[in-house]
Amino acid sequence: MFVLRQCLTLGTKSSVRNFAAATNLVNVKINEDTGVVIMELNKPPVNSLNYELLEAMHRTLVKLENERCSGMILTSSSPNTFSAGLDLLEMYKPTVDKARKFWGMLQNTWIKLYSAPYPTVAAINGHSPAGGCLLAMSCEYRIMVPKKKIGLNETQLGIVAPQWFQDCMKNIIGSRQAEKALIAGTLFSSEEAAKIGLIDELATDKEDLMKKAHDFMDEQLGLPPLARSTVKIGFRKDTLNRLINSREVDTKYFIDFIFQPKVQESLEMYLQALKKK
Numbered sequence: 001m002f003v004l005r006q007c008l009t010l011g012t013k014s015s016v017r018n019f020a021a022a023t024n025l026v027n028v029k030i031n032e033d034t035g036v037v038i039m040e041l042n043k044p045p046v047n048s049l050n051y052e053l054l055e056a057m058h059r060t061l062v063k064l065e066n067e068r069c070s071g072m073i074l075t076s077s078s079p080n081t082f083s084a085g086l087d088l089l090e091m092y093k094p095t096v097d098k099a100r101k102f103w104g105m106l107q108n109t110w111i112k113l114y115s116a117p118y119p120t121v122a123a124i125n126g127h128s129p130a131g132g133c134l135l136a137m138s139c140e141y142r143i144m145v146p147k148k149k150i151g152l153n154e155t156q157l158g159i160v161a162p163q164w165f166q167d168c169m170k171n172i173i174g175s176r177q178a179e180k181a182l183i184a185g186t187l188f189s190s191e192e193a194a195k196i197g198l199i200d201e202l203a204t205d206k207e208d209l210m211k212k213a214h215d216f217m218d219e220q221l222g223l224p225p226l227a228r229s230t231v232k233i234g235f236r237k238d239t240l241n242r243l244i245n246s247r248e249v250d251t252k253y254f255i256d257f258i259f260q261p262k263v264q265e266s267l268e269m270y271l272q273a274l275k276k277k
């Protein structure tokens, strides 16, 4: 596979096809030779995850199930941010129906991404708080540019990272480190995240980021796919099933929590602080 990529970069014809998406909220390109897909989140300025962006991601992940997709690199078109996490406006004074629909789409998207049989890499080219960190943690491998922030900072906003967000973090950095980070709502620098294993590799810059992402992909594509994906799903099934078997309860927790006046107050203050920056 390494040789194949060398040929491609040395000018042997490689066909990269834009994967027709009904929206430009995600840019999706598939390399027809290798089957490697690059999904770039494209909702400026910070890829906040609103219903429409999540739906575009979900639709792409479903579509990839019928394509010859051998692996996916998830990244962002924003110069500074991978994803700012859930769009706070989806949680600030929504209707119950809107909040329910939003949460359902977040669950759908996470289930598809976390259970994708092919290798997935997060090429984290900027800040990645809260839901952004969830997306990164749902991939199999994380590479990040220096001097950005990543973590589940929900506590600091007066909200709570749901159980499945917490499970993802525990699975990566272990229960003790996750408990500390979640209680404090810690945002780690890229360098700290590399030290505790929240990210797997630090890149020197964006070019190095994509090179490293392709290197990881090349290694994975050299493995027998069925054996590879069977082990992956084996590791992830308890975490997946925990949500799949309690989606309604999880949605009810979300709705009950965000509609509390104190939570709405915290969100309002946080939104104002972001605007004042």
Ligand SMILES: CCCCCCCCC/C=C/C(=O)SCCNC(=O)CCNC(=O)[C@H](O)C(C)(C)COP(=O)(O)OP(=O)(O)OC[C@H]1O[C@@H](n2cnc3c(N)ncnc32)[C@H](O)[C@@H]1OP(=O)(O)O
Pocket: 045, 046, 048, 049, 080, 081, 083, 084, 085, 086, 087, 088, 089, 127, 129, 130, 131, 132, 153, 154, 157, 159, 160, 161, 162, 163, 253, 254, 257, 258, 274, 275, 277
């Ligand atoms: C029991 C269980 C119950 C469960 C109960 C509930 C569970 C909820 C779980 C929640 C998970 C989440 O992800 S909550 C989301 C947490 N996310 C965050 O805290 C990130 C907040 N954002 C930032 O820190 C920064 O924006 C950052 C990402 C570093 C980029 O900084 P920059 O300086 O480049 O950009 P900014 O100037 O800050 O932002 C640009 C514009 O984007 C807006 N913006 C930024 N982040 C935004 C966001 N997440 N949602 C909406 N809008 C956002 C700003 O207001 C600006 O708007 P204009 O001024 O109009 O241009």
